[in-house]
Every structure is written in structure tokens, then in C-alpha cells.
Amino acid sequence: MSRQEIFAKVRAALDARDGDGRRAVTEARIAAPPLHPRPARAAVSDTNARADFKRHLQNVSADFAAVAAPEDVPGTIAAFVSANYPGDAVTLGRDPWLAALPWQRAPELQRQDWKPGAPPRIGLSRAVAAIAETGTLVLSSGPENPASLNYLPEVHIVVVQSSSLKASMEAGIAAARQSPGPAGMPRTLALVSGASRTADVGGKLVAGAHGPKKLLVIFVG
């Protein structure tokens, strides 16, 4: 009932008529989404992308570690964990890229498979893209990188390859989409820019409201 009522009222409000051509306008916009003006800093040719990405993350107190190659990742994680959270294991999903890293190079680092339920102390994810414009990580949910790893652990470590760094939000988000339309979207497309925080108590910024208190970004290549 309500559906017809709402649509009837909206159509009356817009003075809509069958065949007034408005449907075609909406379908055309969805088939070919508009190219809205973008800030200069989001231009494809942005040569400062790498520095911008790092600066934006550091502005929100995220830790940033650049490594030359994938084989450096296990050692970087092991050093971070033993310095800050000695003895804690790192929990990760079934990401094939992460699985293929030479973990034998960091024998002291404990890894455990993610399971639904109990919140892990340290979560490890791989981002499908990074956005220089805002210092943002783009994460696609699935068994490879479960979305709860973004929000439940006390510490979140995210690995992202330099080749997937995009200047704009548009390009970063596009990297997470398999195809146009709903089917090409991951169930949870998470844009993460820093640790969880709140200013609801007296207007003072505090890290670790409900999600991670700390975010470490490992930038590879």
C-alpha cells in the first residue's frame, strides 16, 4: 500500500507523466555515470600521490611503513608486533597474496586463521587499492579479507601494493568493483582512513572508540 502511495505522491509532486522522458535520463546516467569535476590533487597524473597518501595517513596518526618488495612484509610485521605487542598472534583470512609471502623469514611471528566470533588482538588484511587524495585504504570483504578484521581487532595491519595506489577516490573505488551494477560490488566495500576514533566526550579526539586503536599501513614497492 505504502509503496503505491509514496510513488503516487512523488510523481504528483514532480508533475510526472508517462513518456515524459525522465526514465531514459536516469537510465542513461546509470549506464554512463557522470564525470564530475575532481580536485587537482585527485588528477590521474598526480606525481605526489605517494607522498600525499603517506602524509594523509600520518595526519590521522596511522603508522606507515614502506618496504621495497613483498618478501620484506613478514619481517616488518614481526618487528612491529614484537616491539609493540610481544607474544601476540596475527589473525588473517585466506588472501592468496598474503598466503604466498615468505613467512619462513619471520619464524618468531605467530599467525592464525580468522574464524567468525572472537575478536582478534591483531588483524592483518590486504587492501585492493589505496587512495592518495585522502590517505584511504580500499578493502573488499570476502573469505580472503573478512570485513570484521577492519573493525574488531585492537590493531589493524593493512598491506597494500604501490602499483594499486590511485590518485582519486573514484579510481580507488573502481578497483574494488568486478563489473558495473550490484553484482560487481563486494558485500562490504570498506574505505579505511586511520584508526577508529571519537570526539563525543567533551569534544576531545580519542583513538580506539570501538574499532582498532592503531592502524599500521605497509606500503609495498
Added chain:
Amino acid sequence: MTAPITLFKGRVGEALLDTQLQAALGEVPVNLAGNRAKAKAALPEFEALRDTARDIKDHTLAHLDHYLEIYEKNATATGAIVHWASTPDEARSAILAICHDAKARLITKGKSMVSEEIHLNDHLEKAGFEVVETDLGEYLIQLEHEAPSHIIAPAIHLTVAEVERRFRKAHTQFPDSRVFNEPADLVAEARQVLRQKFLSADVGITGANFLISETGSSIIVTNEGNGDLTQLLPKVHIVIASIDKVIPTMADAVSLLRLLPRSATGQETTAYVTYTTGPRRSSELEGPEHVHVVILDNGRSELLGSNMRSVLRCIRCGACMNHCPVYGAVGGHAYGTVYPGPIGAALMPGLSSVKENAHLAGASTFCGACASVCPVKIPLPDLMRHWREAEFQAGSGSLIARASLKAWEVIALRPKLYHRVMRFAAATLGALGRRRGAFRWLPLAGGWTRHRDLPAPEGRTFQQLWRETQQGVPR
């Protein structure tokens, strides 16, 4: 029954004398406005993006029926169930039915102004559900059954000491002897309490900052990650959103997302911007098995067909509140409405009744700060002026105000009479006030002279001085 404006004036009087409120208001909105200015300065294209954002929303509203249909089609294709509600009552019934079907006991909630609009918590609690707000600000006010006093900072009226008092009263599971040295200690306790709720909730209810027709997705914008956990962990996720939240494409969302956090808190982006598309996929071991989207009209379709359509552009950033001198003086509760501040004054008479809300348009100096910062360029003073006219034409408002306006109309429409009256007033007041240069008291100006002196006029009107200047009379 006491008239709404009388109640409003009473609340304003109390707010101005409330030292705790004044301490809270002295800081936070000012900081938010300052942060916005910094974010704007760091993005040279900010002003141009406001035009883009306005155009996106105007285009969407002009094609709203079709974008809602396409959203429904695509969201349904992902496995979500879309419900339509003309009224708050219908929205509540749909949500209650979903919660009953899920045999829910505990319901977690992300921050949602539309849920405030339909007073959802009261109804869920009456039906026997335990409802827990998970946004820290919303949680703080829920502890004392208060309404939000700001749309993005709902507990903006609370001092740190008051937060501590509420936690000591509510969290009796912890020892009385515990010490809170700084806000972080209070946040840590809330984290501990709410984490258990996240993990054991049966249903999660969130709002949506945007619904995207192109993909059937909903977007939430958060800093705490509370909405994200609310919509991810329980078996059932309910999105409650109004018809004006739909936008056409992912590209449109990005343009609006460039403005929303900058306008709200001055952040380049929030910690989390999360797009969800349907229930959990077959390959996934987490995520809700059922996703429901309840889309509410509640008077918006009528605003769409009126000359107030632009109020539906609003993306709920709260910048108009942060920059409003009236909001800054009295806070959000004084308005007595779900949406306070300039956007509340422009929107509430449309959502609720004109009779009970049009007086809010009087809570403005028409300085225009709200319109100058609005990311979607809503002409808020024009909209408030419209409601003032509607109130006058409906014959409501105080007798003195109506009589004064009538008298003003008589004078203002007759230039000769106007000049004569003004010359007389300027000369009389100039003569009376010459000695002190100001008045401590004047009839009909008590609202001014109670707090400060009223400067006396020089004795001649601007028009007189202008004519003399043109004729070369030395001054």
C-alpha cells in the same frame, strides 16, 4: 495547552542560564566550524564542488521516482528486502515485525536521525526489546533518555564531568573507586561495555548517509566504526532511510563524500566510509543473513512538490548548526525538535505541522551564515522566511507580533509617510538621548536594553544626511 512558541521561549531562557550547557557550547561548535574552515582552505576546489553537489541533488530530486525504483530493483537483486513507509507508524510497524520474526532480544543501533524522527527506540523498548545505541554520543544521551542536541554530535551539550557522572550511575558492574583521569578513560569503559553488545546482538539497525541506485548499496560514514559493527555482526541488518537519501551513481556519491566530512567535522574523510550491498554472500562466513531497507516518506513527498524542495538536498552534515549564532547560544534541545538549528527550522514545519514548528523560523537573525556554509547550497534563510510568511498567513504567532507587522506594512508601503515617521523618530530619540548618547531603557526595546544600552540616533535620518551631502551642506 501552552503554545509551542511559549514553550520554545521557556527552553531558550533555561538554556541561556544553564552554565554546563554554555560551557559545552562555548567550545565544540566553534571548533567544528574552525576545522571546516581549515579543510576548505586545503581544498581549493571546495566552492566549485558545492555547485556540483547541489546539481547532483537537484537532478536526483527531479527524477526521484525513477531513482527510487532503480534502487529498489538493484537492492532486491542483491537479496535485500525493501519496505516502504509513508508514515513513522508504518516504518515502526515494519521494523517491529522484522525484529519479532528474528526472535530478537538485543538490538544494537548505529546513529540514525531518521530513527529519531520516528522515535524508534521508545517503540522497540515498549515491545520488550533491549535497544542499545552504539555511537558513543548517542549512547551517552540514551543513558538519560535524552534526544540528540546536534545531528552529528548528539551529546555536544555534555561536559566531561557529566559523562563521568552518567557512567558511574549506569555501569554499576565496575568498582566505585575507579578513576577517570581523561576522556580516553571514559571512552575505554564505553568500549568495554558496548563490545559485549556488538557481539551478542540479534539485530543491527543503522541509518544510511546515501542509498545508491546504480548498485543497490547503502553507505554509512563513521569515525568510531560502531555503525560498521552494527551492520556486520548480527544475523539481521535493518537500514532505515528517508526517500531523499537516494542518489543515482557511485560517482555521485564520491562528489558528495568530498564535502560531507569536510563540512561536518573538517576531516578530509572519516575513519570509515562503508558501502554494503545485500546480505552475506555464499562464500562468506560473516555478515547478516537478512538485510532489510525501510524507506520513509513522512512528509517529504509534499516538500518535493512545493517551493521548499531544496530542503531535501540536505546531506545532514550539521555545518548550519555549527555556524549559527542562535544555535551557538541556546544549543539543540531548546528547539524541541528532532532536527535543530537552521535545517531544523527549515525542515520541521514540513515534516511535522506548520502550526507547531513555524515559530522556529523566528530563531534566526537571517545572518546567512548557514546558507554560506551549506555544502548543497540550501537557501536556508529564504526557506525560513517562507515559514514566517506561512505562519503569518495562517493567523498564528503572537498578537503583538502580528499587530507590529501590520503597522510596519502600513508605513513601509507609503514612502512619504515612512520618511515623516522616521524623521520624527530620529529627531525625538536624538533629542532625548543627546546627553548620554544612549538609552538604558526604551519602550518596546526591552529585549535589547535589558542586556545593553541602545545607542541614540544622531537626530537626522540617513535620507536627510544624504540629501544634505548631495547639496554640499558642510557637516
